[in-house]
Amino acid sequence: MDTPQRAGHVAVIGRPNVGKSTLTNALVGAKVSIVSPRPQTTRHRLLGIASFPQGQILLVDTPGLHRDQGKSTATAMHRWMNRAARGSLEGVDAAMLVVRAGQWDEADTFAYQALRQAKVPVVLVVNQVDRLKDKTALLPYLAQVSEGREFAAVHPVSALKRKGLEPLVNDVLALLPEQAPLYAEDEITDKSQRFLAGELVREQLMRQLGEELPYATTVEIERFVVDGALLRIGAVIWVERDGQKAIVIGKGGERLREIGAKARQQMEQLFGAKVFLETWVRVREGWSDDEAALRAFGYHD
Template sequence: MSSTSSRSGAVAVIGRPNVGKSTLVNALVGAKISITSNRPQTTRHRLLGIATFPRGQLQLVDTPGIHGEQGKRSGKAMNRMMNRAARGALEGVDVALLVIEAGRWDNEDGLAYDALHDAGLPVVLVVNQVDKQKDKTALLPFITKVTEGRDFAAVHPLSALKRSGLEQLVATLMDLVPEAEPMYGEDEITDKSQRFLAGELVREQLMRRLGEELPYSTTVEVEKFEEEPSPKTGVMYRIDAVIWVEREGQKAIVIGKGGERLRDIGKHARQQMERLFGAKVFLQTWVRVREGWSDDEAALRALGYHD
């Protein structure tokens, strides 16, 4: 086997909500393609991150967190669709990353491991957020306990946020994916359109800036995404985004007093878009009511949700 041959393969990134899957994908890709917040349901869509290295290419499938029995019991169409998207991510992949939080292993982590093991995939355990672990001496006993009786191809403690431990993880993944030519060009970082990414960046600000429950009743639809020439950056984007809520009272909360909160959401989303697109962005946002959209599969599909 030639050591100079290129390697390329698909890697499913699986775990319960809020263990840092999207942060890990962004760190490996080297660009922000998956939105992040400290709330469950931040990632609602299956998204492909393309990470190209000297040895080859990894196609990283970032998924909604597997919501386990609690997610099934909630009965919401949104939760059912997200669970199907997460489990569907296992089809056609070469290796899986099971991402867990350092110092914590619960029933949902066990369910995720079982799903991966049953699929017959090599499973690499990523113990994320080791930078938050106050007692570093507890890490090794924790890993020993988690790996006992379970079959992992490798174990990698790391911090996706601090970008530490990533090189060793990439080396392991390159050994596990097959010899093949890259599927995408070196400059490609995701299979999603800029229009999709723009909507996600608005939704990220909703997740970060609204109270406990409200973000789960909101979604974003990009109604206009137009490209214009710009003398300064070469190109400029005009984007119209609608924030959908489920009740009239929620609309007032998103807009805020005198429209202050909506302006704040728009400003921060626009700054993130300009950073990602490398161009000037003119963003306009509106808030509209669509009752029961999150529990209506037809409405979810119309708003761009797929399983």
């Protein structure tokens, strides 16, 4: 007798920079969520569609959950990202709490408590186990973080190296309702190519600029035209000050060319098409703390 298929929504939750997007991409088998070494790379709620013979996991990748700093200090962008992360818990069938192997702090506890309040089964995903220098420390660590906390399953994995994912998939699918897949097998996300193009430009900003500047940038796709086998894409990089504009452009336009070249390579790989990409840098003062500007740039609740 055939095992019935299962399908459902699973929130991918955790503090910033624990590898949630890397895990989402690994399970989907394609790059649907941008990644960088910097916290808060993910700004939007994004659905990654992971299809398997035994069912379909709809991964809701989210911005990292962090404590509200209060309206007096947190920017509109920070408040929006927290709303997006919390909103991702509505209507899901299960959740994966992603933590970094060997670490557990107040931010992890905060994320766990948010999941307990949502009353969904939680699978603990201990990521980056390949980076643990002392492998004998893993079992005591797993026992320690599980004590007094309720998890449907605990899985040590390396999302980057795609290790430990098969048993994780099996346990997550077991938590989902019996039903046919909700999306076609070849679909990998609910986001448009236009949205993904903007994210791939922003990924290069996160990777190539200094500590603070990436958080003052966003990307707006002004043009996305299918011209036969060619995609013609025009991307505006928005910054908050003229000095930031000069940094993004770089000496003789060198940095902007590098950002565009690497983003174009990623687009061609993801879209399976030739891409002609143009980029511009413009200034809109204080956009990250302006609710109207956020809405204009596509940050919708």
